[in-house]
Amino acid sequence: MTDLYDVPALKRVHDILNVLSDAAGPVRASALADATGMSRSTLYLMLDSLERRHWIEKRSDGYIIGLTLFELGSAYVRHDRLHELFRREAAAFVAVHNEVVQLAVLDGAQIVYIAREDAARPVRLVSDLGSRLPAHCCALGKALLASMDDSGVCALLPTRLEPITERTVTRRADFLKQLDEVRRSGLACEREEVSSGLTCFAAFIGVTMLGKRVALSTSLPLERLDARREKQIAVSIVGMASRIGEALRSTSR
Template structure:
Protein backbone atom coordinates (compact mmCIF):
# COMPACT_ATOMS: atom_id res chain seq x y z
CA UNK A 1 0.00 0.00 0.00
CA UNK A 2 1.35 3.41 -0.98
CA UNK A 3 2.06 5.97 1.70
CA UNK A 4 -0.76 8.56 1.67
CA UNK A 5 1.87 11.27 2.18
CA UNK A 6 4.02 10.03 -0.70
CA UNK A 7 4.75 12.37 -3.61
CA UNK A 8 4.30 10.38 -6.84
CA UNK A 9 6.94 12.28 -8.82
CA UNK A 10 9.54 11.73 -6.12
CA UNK A 11 8.60 8.07 -5.81
CA UNK A 12 9.01 7.55 -9.55
CA UNK A 13 12.36 9.37 -9.49
CA UNK A 14 13.54 7.29 -6.56
CA UNK A 15 12.50 4.04 -8.24
CA UNK A 16 14.27 5.02 -11.44
CA UNK A 17 17.50 6.00 -9.71
CA UNK A 18 17.37 2.87 -7.59
CA UNK A 19 17.32 0.71 -10.72
CA UNK A 20 20.17 2.65 -12.34
CA UNK A 21 22.29 2.57 -9.18
CA UNK A 22 22.14 -1.23 -9.10
CA UNK A 23 22.89 -1.72 -12.79
CA UNK A 24 26.38 -2.63 -13.99
CA UNK A 25 25.77 -1.06 -17.42
CA UNK A 26 23.43 1.49 -19.03
CA UNK A 27 19.76 0.47 -18.85
CA UNK A 28 17.46 0.87 -21.84
CA UNK A 29 14.28 2.92 -21.49
CA UNK A 30 12.15 -0.10 -22.40
CA UNK A 31 13.68 -2.02 -19.49
CA UNK A 32 13.12 0.93 -17.14
CA UNK A 33 9.42 0.97 -18.06
CA UNK A 34 9.13 -2.68 -17.11
CA UNK A 35 11.29 -2.47 -13.95
CA UNK A 36 9.73 0.69 -12.48
CA UNK A 37 6.13 0.28 -13.62
CA UNK A 38 6.15 3.87 -14.92
CA UNK A 39 4.22 4.62 -18.11
CA UNK A 40 6.33 5.18 -21.20
CA UNK A 41 5.23 8.82 -21.65
CA UNK A 42 5.89 9.71 -18.00
CA UNK A 43 9.21 7.90 -18.03
CA UNK A 44 10.51 9.80 -21.04
CA UNK A 45 9.57 13.12 -19.45
CA UNK A 46 11.37 12.07 -16.28
CA UNK A 47 14.45 10.86 -18.17
CA UNK A 48 14.68 14.14 -20.06
CA UNK A 49 14.39 16.25 -16.89
CA UNK A 50 17.00 14.20 -15.03
CA UNK A 51 19.38 14.15 -17.98
CA UNK A 52 19.25 17.94 -18.33
CA UNK A 53 20.23 18.24 -14.65
CA UNK A 54 22.95 15.59 -15.11
CA UNK A 55 21.40 13.36 -12.47
CA UNK A 56 21.57 10.69 -15.17
CA UNK A 57 23.52 10.36 -18.41
CA UNK A 58 22.61 8.70 -21.70
CA UNK A 59 25.09 6.20 -23.09
CA UNK A 60 24.29 4.69 -26.49
CA UNK A 61 20.71 3.44 -26.08
CA UNK A 62 20.70 3.31 -22.28
CA UNK A 63 20.91 5.43 -19.14
CA UNK A 64 23.26 5.49 -16.15
CA UNK A 65 23.78 7.53 -12.97
CA UNK A 66 25.15 11.01 -13.73
CA UNK A 67 27.91 13.18 -12.33
CA UNK A 68 25.57 15.48 -10.38
CA UNK A 69 24.42 12.59 -8.19
CA UNK A 70 28.06 11.72 -7.59
CA UNK A 71 28.61 15.27 -6.35
CA UNK A 72 25.51 15.13 -4.17
CA UNK A 73 26.58 11.80 -2.73
CA UNK A 74 30.03 13.04 -1.83
CA UNK A 75 28.48 15.81 0.25
CA UNK A 76 27.40 13.09 2.69
CA UNK A 77 30.99 12.31 3.67
CA UNK A 78 32.27 15.89 3.60
CA UNK A 79 30.51 16.75 6.86
CA UNK A 80 31.59 15.92 10.41
CA UNK A 81 35.28 16.06 9.37
CA UNK A 82 34.75 12.35 8.85
CA UNK A 83 36.31 11.73 5.44
CA UNK A 84 39.64 13.58 5.84
CA UNK A 85 40.13 12.03 9.28
CA UNK A 86 39.35 8.57 7.93
CA UNK A 87 41.68 9.03 4.94
CA UNK A 88 44.58 10.03 7.16
CA UNK A 89 44.13 7.17 9.60
CA UNK A 90 43.36 4.60 6.91
CA UNK A 91 46.46 5.53 4.90
CA UNK A 92 48.63 4.97 7.97
CA UNK A 93 46.93 1.61 8.60
CA UNK A 94 47.47 0.45 5.00
CA UNK A 95 51.11 1.54 5.14
CA UNK A 96 51.64 -0.56 8.26
CA UNK A 97 49.57 -3.65 7.49
CA UNK A 98 49.12 -3.61 3.69
CA UNK A 99 45.41 -4.44 4.10
CA UNK A 100 42.24 -2.62 3.04
CA UNK A 101 40.31 -0.33 5.40
CA UNK A 102 36.57 0.41 5.15
CA UNK A 103 34.26 3.01 6.67
CA UNK A 104 30.53 2.41 7.05
CA UNK A 105 27.41 3.86 8.66
CA UNK A 106 24.36 2.09 10.05
CA UNK A 107 21.08 2.51 8.17
CA UNK A 108 18.38 0.64 10.07
CA UNK A 109 19.44 -3.04 9.86
CA UNK A 110 22.05 -2.55 7.15
CA UNK A 111 25.53 -1.12 6.85
CA UNK A 112 26.31 1.28 4.00
CA UNK A 113 29.93 1.56 2.86
CA UNK A 114 30.86 5.22 2.44
CA UNK A 115 34.66 5.16 2.09
CA UNK A 116 37.48 2.71 1.48
CA UNK A 117 41.28 2.84 1.40
CA UNK A 118 42.68 0.06 -0.75
CA UNK A 119 45.96 -1.75 -0.27
CA UNK A 120 48.31 -2.87 -3.07
CA UNK A 121 47.53 -6.51 -2.30
CA UNK A 122 44.35 -7.73 -4.01
CA UNK A 123 41.33 -8.83 -1.98
CA UNK A 124 37.85 -9.82 -3.13
CA UNK A 125 35.39 -7.49 -1.41
CA UNK A 126 31.69 -6.68 -1.42
CA UNK A 127 32.26 -3.15 -0.13
CA UNK A 128 31.93 -0.98 -3.22
CA UNK A 129 31.07 2.56 -2.14
CA UNK A 130 27.36 2.91 -1.60
CA UNK A 131 26.83 -0.84 -1.36
CA UNK A 132 24.97 -2.42 1.54
CA UNK A 133 25.16 -5.54 3.67
CA UNK A 134 22.84 -6.77 6.40
CA UNK A 135 24.39 -5.70 9.69
CA UNK A 136 24.11 -9.11 11.33
CA UNK A 137 26.50 -10.85 8.94
CA UNK A 138 29.52 -8.52 8.90
CA UNK A 139 31.99 -7.21 11.47
CA UNK A 140 31.14 -3.60 10.66
CA UNK A 141 27.49 -4.33 11.31
CA UNK A 142 28.25 -6.04 14.59
CA UNK A 143 30.39 -3.11 15.71
CA UNK A 144 27.59 -0.71 14.81
CA UNK A 145 24.84 -2.79 16.39
CA UNK A 146 26.91 -3.18 19.57
CA UNK A 147 26.67 0.59 19.94
CA UNK A 148 22.93 0.09 20.49
CA UNK A 149 21.20 -1.65 23.37
CA UNK A 150 19.73 -5.15 23.04
CA UNK A 151 16.21 -3.75 22.95
CA UNK A 152 17.01 -1.53 19.98
CA UNK A 153 18.78 -4.38 18.15
CA UNK A 154 15.83 -6.71 18.77
CA UNK A 155 13.48 -4.11 17.30
CA UNK A 156 15.65 -3.84 14.17
CA UNK A 157 16.16 -7.54 13.42
CA UNK A 158 13.83 -10.50 12.92
CA UNK A 159 14.28 -13.59 15.15
CA UNK A 160 15.60 -15.57 12.17
CA UNK A 161 18.41 -13.93 10.21
CA UNK A 162 19.35 -14.52 6.58
CA UNK A 163 22.34 -16.82 5.97
CA UNK A 164 24.97 -15.74 3.44
CA UNK A 165 27.45 -18.54 4.14
CA UNK A 166 27.36 -21.62 6.33
CA UNK A 167 29.04 -19.53 9.06
CA UNK A 168 26.46 -16.73 9.25
CA UNK A 169 24.71 -16.35 12.60
CA UNK A 170 21.02 -16.93 11.87
CA UNK A 171 19.55 -16.77 15.40
CA UNK A 172 19.02 -13.33 16.89
CA UNK A 173 19.80 -14.69 20.37
CA UNK A 174 23.26 -15.83 19.18
CA UNK A 175 23.92 -12.43 17.67
CA UNK A 176 22.92 -10.64 20.88
CA UNK A 177 25.33 -12.84 22.80
CA UNK A 178 28.13 -11.91 20.41
CA UNK A 179 27.27 -8.21 20.63
CA UNK A 180 27.68 -8.39 24.41
CA UNK A 181 31.24 -9.59 23.83
CA UNK A 182 31.88 -6.80 21.30
CA UNK A 183 30.80 -4.21 23.87
CA UNK A 184 33.31 -5.58 26.37
CA UNK A 185 36.30 -5.82 24.03
CA UNK A 186 35.57 -2.97 21.60
CA UNK A 187 36.30 -5.35 18.72
CA UNK A 188 33.96 -7.15 16.32
CA UNK A 189 35.28 -10.11 14.35
CA UNK A 190 33.50 -11.89 11.52
CA UNK A 191 34.94 -15.08 10.05
CA UNK A 192 33.53 -15.97 6.65
CA UNK A 193 29.98 -14.97 7.61
CA UNK A 194 29.39 -12.54 4.75
CA UNK A 195 31.91 -13.83 2.19
CA UNK A 196 33.72 -17.14 2.20
CA UNK A 197 37.48 -16.79 2.58
CA UNK A 198 37.45 -13.43 4.39
CA UNK A 199 37.98 -12.47 8.01
CA UNK A 200 36.94 -8.96 9.02
CA UNK A 201 37.87 -6.89 12.09
CA UNK A 202 35.82 -3.82 13.01
CA UNK A 203 35.43 -1.24 15.77
CA UNK A 204 32.78 1.35 16.55
CA UNK A 205 33.94 4.95 16.07
CA UNK A 206 30.87 6.51 17.63
CA UNK A 207 27.99 8.79 16.73
CA UNK A 208 29.10 11.86 14.81
CA UNK A 209 27.86 15.37 15.69
CA UNK A 210 25.32 15.00 12.88
CA UNK A 211 24.01 11.74 14.31
CA UNK A 212 25.71 9.16 12.10
CA UNK A 213 26.72 5.86 13.68
CA UNK A 214 30.15 5.07 12.22
CA UNK A 215 32.55 2.13 12.32
CA UNK A 216 35.81 1.13 10.60
CA UNK A 217 37.06 -2.27 9.55
CA UNK A 218 39.75 -4.22 7.76
CA UNK A 219 39.09 -7.38 5.73
CA UNK A 220 41.81 -9.98 5.23
CA UNK A 221 41.82 -13.22 3.19
CA UNK A 222 41.92 -16.07 5.67
CA UNK A 223 44.76 -17.74 3.81
CA UNK A 224 47.25 -14.98 4.58
CA UNK A 225 46.24 -14.32 8.17
CA UNK A 226 48.53 -15.67 10.88
CA UNK A 227 47.77 -15.58 14.61
CA UNK A 228 50.34 -12.82 15.06
CA UNK A 229 48.90 -10.75 12.20
CA UNK A 230 45.38 -11.21 13.55
CA UNK A 231 46.36 -9.75 16.91
CA UNK A 232 48.22 -6.84 15.31
CA UNK A 233 45.36 -5.95 12.98
CA UNK A 234 42.75 -6.27 15.73
CA UNK A 235 44.67 -3.90 18.00
CA UNK A 236 45.26 -1.44 15.15
CA UNK A 237 41.60 -1.36 14.10
CA UNK A 238 40.45 -0.54 17.64
CA UNK A 239 43.15 2.13 18.00
CA UNK A 240 42.24 3.64 14.62
CA UNK A 241 38.56 3.86 15.57
CA UNK A 242 39.50 5.56 18.83
CA UNK A 243 41.70 8.14 17.11
CA UNK A 244 39.02 8.96 14.53
CA UNK A 245 36.48 9.36 17.33
CA UNK A 246 38.75 11.70 19.26
CA UNK A 247 39.08 14.01 16.26
CA UNK A 248 35.32 14.01 15.64
CA UNK A 249 34.56 14.87 19.24
CA UNK A 250 37.61 17.08 19.89
CA UNK A 251 38.69 14.77 22.73
CA UNK A 252 42.24 15.07 24.09
CA UNK A 253 44.40 12.00 23.72
CA UNK A 254 45.61 10.00 26.71
Protein backbone atom coordinates in the same frame (compact mmCIF):
# COMPACT_ATOMS: atom_id res chain seq x y z
CA MET B 1 7.23 7.18 5.88
CA THR B 2 3.79 6.29 4.52
CA ASP B 3 2.57 6.73 0.95
CA LEU B 4 0.19 9.42 2.24
CA TYR B 5 3.06 11.91 2.21
CA ASP B 6 4.74 10.73 -1.02
CA VAL B 7 5.29 13.30 -3.75
CA PRO B 8 4.58 11.36 -6.98
CA ALA B 9 7.32 13.02 -9.04
CA LEU B 10 9.95 12.34 -6.37
CA LYS B 11 8.84 8.73 -6.06
CA ARG B 12 9.25 8.28 -9.82
CA VAL B 13 12.74 9.78 -9.70
CA HIS B 14 13.61 7.53 -6.76
CA ASP B 15 12.33 4.44 -8.61
CA ILE B 16 14.38 5.27 -11.72
CA LEU B 17 17.56 5.90 -9.76
CA ASN B 18 17.11 2.71 -7.75
CA VAL B 19 16.97 0.66 -10.93
CA LEU B 20 20.04 2.38 -12.39
CA SER B 21 22.05 2.04 -9.18
CA ASP B 22 21.46 -1.73 -9.08
CA ALA B 23 22.40 -2.27 -12.72
CA ALA B 24 25.82 -3.42 -13.90
CA GLY B 25 25.57 -1.37 -17.10
CA PRO B 26 23.34 1.03 -19.04
CA VAL B 27 19.60 0.35 -18.68
CA ARG B 28 17.30 0.82 -21.65
CA ALA B 29 14.20 2.95 -21.38
CA SER B 30 12.04 -0.07 -22.10
CA ALA B 31 13.58 -1.93 -19.15
CA LEU B 32 13.06 1.11 -16.93
CA ALA B 33 9.43 1.26 -17.96
CA ASP B 34 8.96 -2.41 -17.08
CA ALA B 35 10.77 -2.05 -13.74
CA THR B 36 9.02 1.14 -12.60
CA GLY B 37 5.58 0.64 -14.12
CA MET B 38 5.59 4.15 -15.60
CA SER B 39 3.95 4.99 -18.88
CA ARG B 40 6.39 5.68 -21.72
CA SER B 41 5.34 9.34 -21.97
CA THR B 42 5.88 9.98 -18.23
CA LEU B 43 9.14 8.05 -18.22
CA TYR B 44 10.64 9.95 -21.15
CA LEU B 45 9.77 13.29 -19.54
CA MET B 46 11.47 12.17 -16.32
CA LEU B 47 14.53 10.86 -18.17
CA ASP B 48 14.92 14.07 -20.14
CA SER B 49 14.70 16.21 -17.00
CA LEU B 50 17.17 14.03 -15.08
CA GLU B 51 19.59 13.96 -18.01
CA ARG B 52 19.59 17.74 -18.36
CA ARG B 53 20.58 18.02 -14.68
CA HIS B 54 23.25 15.30 -15.12
CA TRP B 55 21.59 13.11 -12.49
CA ILE B 56 21.67 10.43 -15.18
CA GLU B 57 23.67 10.11 -18.41
CA LYS B 58 22.90 8.45 -21.74
CA ARG B 59 25.28 5.66 -22.71
CA SER B 60 24.83 3.81 -26.01
CA ASP B 61 21.18 2.68 -25.89
CA GLY B 62 20.63 3.08 -22.13
CA TYR B 63 21.09 5.22 -19.04
CA ILE B 64 23.51 5.24 -16.10
CA ILE B 65 23.82 7.24 -12.87
CA GLY B 66 25.23 10.71 -13.63
CA LEU B 67 28.14 12.72 -12.31
CA THR B 68 25.96 15.24 -10.44
CA LEU B 69 24.58 12.47 -8.23
CA PHE B 70 28.11 11.37 -7.41
CA GLU B 71 29.01 14.94 -6.44
CA LEU B 72 25.90 15.32 -4.29
CA GLY B 73 26.39 11.95 -2.63
CA SER B 74 30.03 12.70 -1.86
CA ALA B 75 28.90 15.53 0.41
CA TYR B 76 27.66 12.88 2.85
CA VAL B 77 31.20 11.98 3.95
CA ARG B 78 32.59 15.52 3.76
CA HIS B 79 30.41 16.69 6.64
CA ASP B 80 31.57 16.20 10.25
CA ARG B 81 35.22 16.08 9.03
CA LEU B 82 34.54 12.35 8.76
CA HIS B 83 36.08 11.88 5.31
CA GLU B 84 39.21 13.87 6.17
CA LEU B 85 39.81 12.00 9.43
CA PHE B 86 39.12 8.59 7.90
CA ARG B 87 41.47 9.15 4.96
CA ARG B 88 44.33 10.24 7.21
CA GLU B 89 44.03 7.29 9.58
CA ALA B 90 43.25 4.74 6.87
CA ALA B 91 46.27 5.77 4.79
CA ALA B 92 48.52 5.23 7.81
CA PHE B 93 46.98 1.79 8.44
CA VAL B 94 47.43 0.74 4.80
CA ALA B 95 51.06 1.93 4.86
CA VAL B 96 51.79 -0.40 7.79
CA HIS B 97 49.57 -3.42 7.09
CA ASN B 98 48.87 -3.19 3.33
CA GLU B 99 45.22 -4.16 3.87
CA VAL B 100 42.05 -2.35 2.83
CA VAL B 101 40.12 -0.14 5.27
CA GLN B 102 36.36 0.44 4.96
CA LEU B 103 34.01 2.97 6.54
CA ALA B 104 30.30 2.29 6.98
CA VAL B 105 27.16 3.70 8.56
CA LEU B 106 24.16 1.90 10.03
CA ASP B 107 20.88 2.25 8.14
CA GLY B 108 18.15 0.27 9.84
CA ALA B 109 19.20 -3.40 9.84
CA GLN B 110 21.81 -2.84 7.13
CA ILE B 111 25.22 -1.26 6.85
CA VAL B 112 26.13 1.03 3.95
CA TYR B 113 29.74 1.47 2.80
CA ILE B 114 30.59 5.16 2.41
CA ALA B 115 34.39 5.24 2.05
CA ARG B 116 37.30 2.90 1.39
CA GLU B 117 41.09 3.11 1.34
CA ASP B 118 42.53 0.38 -0.85
CA ALA B 119 45.73 -1.57 -0.29
CA ALA B 120 48.41 -2.19 -2.90
CA ARG B 121 47.35 -5.82 -3.26
CA PRO B 122 43.92 -6.97 -4.39
CA VAL B 123 41.32 -8.65 -2.21
CA ARG B 124 37.85 -9.64 -3.36
CA LEU B 125 35.33 -7.44 -1.59
CA VAL B 126 31.63 -6.60 -1.65
CA SER B 127 32.26 -3.13 -0.29
CA ASP B 128 31.74 -0.93 -3.33
CA LEU B 129 30.76 2.54 -2.14
CA GLY B 130 27.01 2.70 -1.60
CA SER B 131 26.64 -1.08 -1.38
CA ARG B 132 24.81 -2.67 1.53
CA LEU B 133 25.04 -5.76 3.70
CA PRO B 134 22.77 -7.13 6.43
CA ALA B 135 24.25 -5.84 9.68
CA HIS B 136 24.04 -9.20 11.46
CA CYS B 137 26.43 -10.99 9.11
CA CYS B 138 29.42 -8.63 8.97
CA ALA B 139 31.94 -7.26 11.47
CA LEU B 140 30.98 -3.67 10.67
CA GLY B 141 27.35 -4.42 11.47
CA LYS B 142 28.30 -6.11 14.73
CA ALA B 143 30.42 -3.12 15.75
CA LEU B 144 27.59 -0.73 14.94
CA LEU B 145 24.83 -2.76 16.58
CA ALA B 146 26.94 -3.37 19.70
CA SER B 147 26.83 0.38 20.29
CA MET B 148 23.10 -0.02 20.97
CA ASP B 149 21.37 -1.86 23.80
CA ASP B 150 19.76 -5.25 23.20
CA SER B 151 16.24 -3.84 23.05
CA GLY B 152 17.25 -1.49 20.26
CA VAL B 153 18.94 -4.32 18.37
CA CYS B 154 15.91 -6.61 18.75
CA ALA B 155 13.67 -3.87 17.42
CA LEU B 156 15.73 -3.86 14.22
CA LEU B 157 16.40 -7.56 13.68
CA PRO B 158 14.02 -10.46 13.10
CA THR B 159 14.14 -13.50 15.39
CA ARG B 160 15.53 -15.62 12.55
CA LEU B 161 18.46 -14.00 10.75
CA GLU B 162 18.93 -14.63 7.04
CA PRO B 163 22.17 -16.52 6.30
CA ILE B 164 24.62 -15.22 3.70
CA THR B 165 26.97 -18.20 4.01
CA GLU B 166 26.79 -21.40 6.05
CA ARG B 167 28.82 -19.65 8.78
CA THR B 168 26.40 -16.75 9.27
CA VAL B 169 24.81 -16.68 12.73
CA THR B 170 21.06 -17.13 12.27
CA ARG B 171 19.71 -17.27 15.84
CA ARG B 172 19.12 -13.85 17.38
CA ALA B 173 20.03 -15.11 20.88
CA ASP B 174 23.44 -16.26 19.61
CA PHE B 175 23.94 -12.96 17.84
CA LEU B 176 23.19 -10.99 21.01
CA LYS B 177 25.88 -13.02 22.81
CA GLN B 178 28.33 -11.96 20.11
CA LEU B 179 27.39 -8.32 20.67
CA ASP B 180 28.10 -8.67 24.40
CA GLU B 181 31.62 -9.81 23.54
CA VAL B 182 32.06 -6.89 21.15
CA ARG B 183 31.02 -4.48 23.92
CA ARG B 184 33.59 -6.01 26.29
CA SER B 185 36.51 -6.10 23.85
CA GLY B 186 35.76 -3.14 21.57
CA LEU B 187 36.46 -5.36 18.57
CA ALA B 188 33.99 -7.05 16.22
CA CYS B 189 35.02 -9.83 13.89
CA GLU B 190 33.60 -12.37 11.51
CA ARG B 191 35.09 -15.26 9.59
CA GLU B 192 33.53 -16.34 6.30
CA GLU B 193 30.07 -15.09 7.33
CA VAL B 194 29.90 -12.89 4.24
CA SER B 195 32.36 -14.48 1.81
CA SER B 196 34.25 -17.78 1.84
CA GLY B 197 37.91 -17.39 2.72
CA LEU B 198 37.60 -13.83 4.06
CA THR B 199 37.77 -12.51 7.62
CA CYS B 200 36.96 -9.01 8.85
CA PHE B 201 37.78 -6.94 11.94
CA ALA B 202 35.81 -3.81 12.85
CA ALA B 203 35.47 -1.21 15.59
CA PHE B 204 32.86 1.42 16.40
CA ILE B 205 33.91 5.04 15.86
CA GLY B 206 30.93 6.83 17.35
CA VAL B 207 27.94 8.97 16.47
CA THR B 208 28.84 12.14 14.59
CA MET B 209 27.35 15.55 15.35
CA LEU B 210 24.98 15.00 12.42
CA GLY B 211 23.78 11.70 13.85
CA LYS B 212 25.70 9.21 11.74
CA ARG B 213 26.52 6.00 13.60
CA VAL B 214 29.85 4.98 12.00
CA ALA B 215 32.40 2.17 12.21
CA LEU B 216 35.48 1.06 10.26
CA SER B 217 36.93 -2.31 9.34
CA THR B 218 39.56 -4.21 7.44
CA SER B 219 39.01 -7.38 5.42
CA LEU B 220 41.63 -9.89 4.38
CA PRO B 221 41.97 -13.51 3.23
CA LEU B 222 42.40 -16.06 6.00
CA GLU B 223 45.54 -17.30 4.26
CA ARG B 224 47.27 -14.00 5.17
CA LEU B 225 46.41 -14.27 8.85
CA ASP B 226 48.24 -15.86 11.77
CA ALA B 227 47.89 -15.27 15.52
CA ARG B 228 50.59 -12.57 15.63
CA ARG B 229 49.21 -10.64 12.67
CA GLU B 230 45.64 -10.96 13.94
CA LYS B 231 46.63 -9.29 17.20
CA GLN B 232 48.49 -6.50 15.39
CA ILE B 233 45.55 -5.76 13.10
CA ALA B 234 42.99 -5.95 15.92
CA VAL B 235 44.96 -3.45 18.02
CA SER B 236 45.39 -1.14 15.02
CA ILE B 237 41.69 -1.22 14.08
CA VAL B 238 40.53 -0.43 17.63
CA GLY B 239 43.13 2.33 17.98
CA MET B 240 42.24 3.88 14.64
CA ALA B 241 38.52 3.95 15.46
CA SER B 242 39.26 5.46 18.87
CA ARG B 243 41.37 8.27 17.41
CA ILE B 244 38.80 9.17 14.78
CA GLY B 245 36.03 9.10 17.37
CA GLU B 246 37.94 11.37 19.72
CA ALA B 247 38.70 13.82 16.89
CA LEU B 248 35.03 13.89 15.90
CA ARG B 249 33.97 14.53 19.47
CA SER B 250 36.46 17.37 19.82
CA THR B 251 34.98 19.15 16.79
CA SER B 252 31.50 19.08 18.32
CA ARG B 253 32.51 20.59 21.66
